[in-house]
Amino acid sequence: MRVVIQNDYDKMCKWAAEYIKNRIIAHNSGEQAVRPFVLGLPTGSSPIGVYQQLVRMNRAGELSFANVVTFNMDEYLGLPHEHDQSYWYFMHDNFFDHLVDMKPEHINILNGMTEDPEAECRAYEEKIASYGGIDLFMGGIGVDGHIAFNEPFTSLASRTGVRNLTTDTRIVNSRFFGNDPEKVPSQALSVGVGTVFDSKEVLILINGHNKARALAATVEGGVSQKWTCSALQYHNGAIIACDEAACGELTVDTYKYFLDIEKRERL
Numbered sequence: 001m002r003v004v005i006q007n008d009y010d011k012m013c014k015w016a017a018e019y020i021k022n023r024i025i026a027h028n029s030g031e032q033a034v035r036p037f038v039l040g041l042p043t044g045s046s047p048i049g050v051y052q053q054l055v056r057m058n059r060a061g062e063l064s065f066a067n068v069v070t071f072n073m074d075e076y077l078g079l080p081h082e083h084d085q086s087y088w089y090f091m092h093d094n095f096f097d098h099l100v101d102m103k104p105e106h107i108n109i110l111n112g113m114t115e116d117p118e119a120e121c122r123a124y125e126e127k128i129a130s131y132g133g134i135d136l137f138m139g140g141i142g143v144d145g146h147i148a149f150n151e152p153f154t155s156l157a158s159r160t161g162v163r164n165l166t167t168d169t170r171i172v173n174s175r176f177f178g179n180d181p182e183k184v185p186s187q188a189l190s191v192g193v194g195t196v197f198d199s200k201e202v203l204i205l206i207n208g209h210n211k212a213r214a215l216a217a218t219v220e221g222g223v224s225q226k227w228t229c230s231a232l233q234y235h236n237g238a239i240i241a242c243d244e245a246a247c248g249e250l251t252v253d254t255y256k257y258f259l260d261i262e263k264r265e266r267l
């Protein structure tokens with residue numbers, strides 16, 4: 001696992017956006033460009049700066065999304081697209097609507113209004129597989145280490161399915177719902193830990209003091225279903241991009257190791 005420590009949130013976002021850009025450009029210039037680049041995407045406050053950077057690159061003509069297919073991680077169950085807290089709305093508002101060449105038919109987001117959640121999730125997995133899997137999954141992390149909506153104790157082999165949200169997550173996310181946890185949907189559709197794990201590369205953004213415990217558990221703790229993100233310790237292409245503030249619970253050894261080793265790594 002790589003851990004790329006940047007001074008602050010802005011630098012973390014710039015680094016992550018540059019990494020994604022380079023991956024897309026490398027894909028499109030190789031023989032594999034006959035198939036689209038498949039990009040997994042998250043919502044939340046963590047990726048907003050990355051989306052701003054990617055939009056800037058796209059509008060400056062530095063990065064095309066014409067050959068990119070996206071799959072979002074999750075969606076609240078019961079929220080229609082037009083609800084301003086649905087992840088469909090978030091993604092269009094913060095990202096897709098600002099890109100000059102994103103094809104709407106290349107955007108995949110789980111439908112939170114589906115009448116048959118099981119079938120919706122099965123079809124999502126099948127669609128990912130039909131593209132040959134996800135090339136790069138960008139993700140965020142909850143304060144309890146959840147990845148997508150895979151709360152603590154979700155199986156590390158889980159696939160796309162319905163998830164019950166913990167009270168903790170509903171309290172944390174209530175900041176977007178008038179600070180009322182009861183207004184936060186109690187269930188969501190989410191890709192599984194196994195779905196993320198099957199991606200060729202996984203890039204997780206971890207920033208801010210409130211994520212320090214989660215970062216330490218992900219990087220230094222044992223692999224455990226209690227911290228679902230820790231499953232990435234077994235992934236051969238996992239990168240954590242973080243800021244200094246999130247490093248507060250790492251041991252000095254770990255912190256120094258990654259700063260040292262990354263000096264020799266390239267994007």
Ligand code: GLP
Binds near residue numbers: 042044045046073139
């Ligand atoms: C939600 C999402 C996660 C996201 C997490 C952290 O629970 N389902 O995918 O990683 O929030 O969000 P934030 O980046 O706002 O801290």
